[in-house]
Amino acid sequence: MAEIEREAMEYDVVIVGAGPAGLSAAIRLKQLNADLDVVVLEKGSEVGAHILSGAVLDPVGLNKLIPDWKEKGAPLNVPVKEDNFYMLGEAGEIRIPNAPMPPLMNNHGNYIVSMGNVCRWMAEQAEELGVEIFPGMACSELVYGDNGEVKGVVAGVFGLEADGSYGENTEPGMELHGKYVFLSEGVRGSLAKEVIAKYDLQQGKEPQKFGVGMKEIWEIDPAKHNEGEVTHTMGWPLGSNAGGGSFVYHLDNNQVYVGFVVHLNYKNPHLFPYMEFQRFKHHPKIAELLKGGKRVAYGARAISEGGYQSMPKMVAPGVALLGCSVGMVNVPRIKGNHNAMLSGMAAAEAAYAAIQDGRASDELNDYETEVRNGAIGKDLKKVRNVKPMWSKWGLTASLALGGFDMWCQTLTGFSLFGTLKHGKNDADATESADKHKPIDYPKPDGTLSFDRLTNVSFAATNHEESQPCHLRLADPNLPIATNLPKFDEPAQRYCPAGVYEVVEKDGKPEFVVNFQNCVHCKTCDIKDPSQNITWVTPQGGDGPNYPNM
Numbered sequence: 001m002a003e004i005e006r007e008a009m010e011y012d013v014v015i016v017g018a019g020p021a022g023l024s025a026a027i028r029l030k031q032l033n034a035d036l037d038v039v040v041l042e043k044g045s046e047v048g049a050h051i052l053s054g055a056v057l058d059p060v061g062l063n064k065l066i067p068d069w070k071e072k073g074a075p076l077n078v079p080v081k082e083d084n085f086y087m088l089g090e091a092g093e094i095r096i097p098n099a100p101m102p103p104l105m106n107n108h109g110n111y112i113v114s115m116g117n118v119c120r121w122m123a124e125q126a127e128e129l130g131v132e133i134f135p136g137m138a139c140s141e142l143v144y145g146d147n148g149e150v151k152g153v154v155a156g157v158f159g160l161e162a163d164g165s166y167g168e169n170t171e172p173g174m175e176l177h178g179k180y181v182f183l184s185e186g187v188r189g190s191l192a193k194e195v196i197a198k199y200d201l202q203q204g205k206e207p208q209k210f211g212v213g214m215k216e217i218w219e220i221d222p223a224k225h226n227e228g229e230v231t232h233t234m235g236w237p238l239g240s241n242a243g244g245g246s247f248v249y250h251l252d253n254n255q256v257y258v259g260f261v262v263h264l265n266y267k268n269p270h271l272f273p274y275m276e277f278q279r280f281k282h283h284p285k286i287a288e289l290l291k292g293g294k295r296v297a298y299g300a301r302a303i304s305e306g307g308y309q310s311m312p313k314m315v316a317p318g319v320a321l322l323g324c325s326v327g328m329v330n331v332p333r334i335k336g337n338h339n340a341m342l343s344g345m346a347a348a349e350a351a352y353a354a355i356q357d358g359r360a361s362d363e364l365n366d367y368e369t370e371v372r373n374g375a376i377g378k379d380l381k382k383v384r385n386v387k388p389m390w391s392k393w394g395l396t397a398s399l400a401l402g403g404f405d406m407w408c409q410t411l412t413g414f415s416l417f418g419t420l421k422h423g424k425n426d427a428d429a430t431e432s433a434d435k436h437k438p439i440d441y442p443k444p445d446g447t448l449s450f451d452r453l454t455n456v457s458f459a460a461t462n463h464e465e466s467q468p469c470h471l472r473l474a475d476p477n478l479p480i481a482t483n484l485p486k487f488d489e490p491a492q493r494y495c496p497a498g499v500y501e502v503v504e505k506d507g508k509p510e511f512v513v514n515f516q517n518c519v520h521c522k523t524c525d526i527k528d529p530s531q532n533i534t535w536v537t538p539q540g541g542d543g544p545n546y547p548n549m
């Protein structure tokens with residue numbers, strides 16, 4: 001094939017991903033020096049289209065970035081006014097009192113927001129400062145310089161043939177070069193994954209851990225709506241099958257965010273995270289709230305859970321990883337947006353100082369130092385043992401020990417447990433199907449619970465059918481030859497969008513990949529026990545079109 005010729009554009013900083021991390025970095029760079037050339041590339045059809053969070057936002061990052069955000073009309077309109085924790089059983093619940101909770105668990109001072117809308121607003125602020133933002137532009141490749149440094153990205157490749165080759169209608173995209181490239185792709189970023197592997201950035205760190213989060217927006221009976229109420233639950237229906245739990249946040253306009261997270265280190269390959277979520281809504285407490293309401297949107301996204309001990313080295317020559325491309329979620333708080341913003345600012349400050357000194361394409365070590373020793377490191381260090389305790393000792397023990405540990409660390413800065421390890425990665429945690437019983441899930445009733453494909457239509461996801469499948473199988477035979485006999489091919493169940501199916505054709509099982517349904521959650525890339533699936537970005541503009549997720 002002839003060499004592909006692309007135009008190249010030069011910037012000071014190239015930012016991949018218009019989430020809270022990338023947009024904070026862009027804003028901070030322009031605040032520091034209005035003359036810097038800064039570009040943000042976003043694969044969603046618009047900023048916010050691929051953003052999925054809870055979300056209760058701790059405004060600590062935004063306060064620092066744009067202290068007058070209120071006057072500037074930031075969409076933080078619903079302060080949290082009530083904070084509830086419940087342990088669910090199948091037919092009832094026990095309220096966990098707030099008093100013994102460590103202060104970091106308190107949500108007062110936080111806001112229930114649509115992070116999609118917050119990002120849309122942040123993009124406007126960035127553009128006013130002169131940042132160039134290109135939505136609908138997926139960054140599909142990294143560009144390396146002569147010394148192995150990251151020099152830029154390729155963005156805007158459209159119209160590839162179904163086999164991945166270039167055809168008559170293919171637009172080859174362009175190269176965007178920067179003195180520094182920031183990867184703020186969120187959890188399990190595909191370019192970040194390449195950088196982590198190429199520069200061995202995970203070496204000496206614990207493996208990254210993940211959950212899959214699914215979320216619906218409901219419009220409910222106004223009589224049951226309580227703007228500002230935040231509820232978290234644990235226990236039923238997951239029981240001892242997996243870690244995880246739910247969130248129910250009452251925003252404005254009689255809307256409620258109903259979400260469910262399943263930790264992806266579950267052992268039983270028969271587990272069906274999506275059906276656990278659907279079943280959860282039939283708990284009497286939740287069913288009562290939703291009865292008479294309607295689901296208006298659905299989406300899913302992986303969430304990083306490894307925390308402090310799993311953060312990879314986050315800089316390599318010419319490149320820095322930001323936000324959840326590193327994994328900055330505080331697991332007991334289920335919050336990462338504040339750290340994503342703080343990391344964006346820290347990366348911007350380090351890049352600004354380096355460029356002032358005439359540097360380019362080297363390692364922004366000051367950024368890494370700030371993340372590990374500054375506000376982000378402090379936030380994550382205190383809670384570093386909660387997830388490994390939960391994985392090792394189960395929910396009840398980890399509630400008591402995790403609570404004790406968080407109190408100790410809050411009061412003394414010290415943990416009796418040191419830093420616990422996570423052990424295996426989530427793919428390796430999957431055990432063979434014959435060691436576990438299949439789980440019998442009730443059929444969705446179409447009122448409170450829905451089948452996957454109906455729900456996926458509420459994610460408004462779209463992929464051009466003629467383009468290559470962006471879910472690449474290293475070995476196309478492996479799903480049927482290995483995963484099916486050994487793990488009952490769990491892709492059929494762990495994907496919250498019904499992308500993967502095993503169907504029968506001519507009396508034989510066949511693995512089908514319906515990539516058009518993909519909501520870009522990245523669960524397959526994480527959980528496939530054979531690590532045979534690689535998620536790469538499809539062309540820009542494809543994927544979900546979330547409203548106010």
Ligand SMILES: Cc1cc2nc3c(=O)[nH]c(=O)nc-3n(C[C@H](O)[C@H](O)[C@H](O)COP(=O)(O)OP(=O)(O)OC[C@H]3O[C@@H](n4cnc5c(N)ncnc54)[C@H](O)[C@@H]3O)c2cc1C
Nearest residue numbers: 017019020021043054055056139186213323324335336337
């Ligand atoms: C179910 C769920 C509930 C959560 N609840 C909360 C909560 O209540 N509070 C809280 O603070 N945090 C919460 N989080 C965590 C929070 O969402 C993350 O910490 C946060 O999104 C990280 O921000 P980010 O900017 O790093 O990445 P993201 O917000 O994921 O943004 C990344 C952006 O980059 C784009 N992108 C990715 N790859 C490319 C590419 N190759 N080319 C171009 N663009 C690309 C994406 O489309 C996306 O717009 C939750 C997460 C989940 C999944």
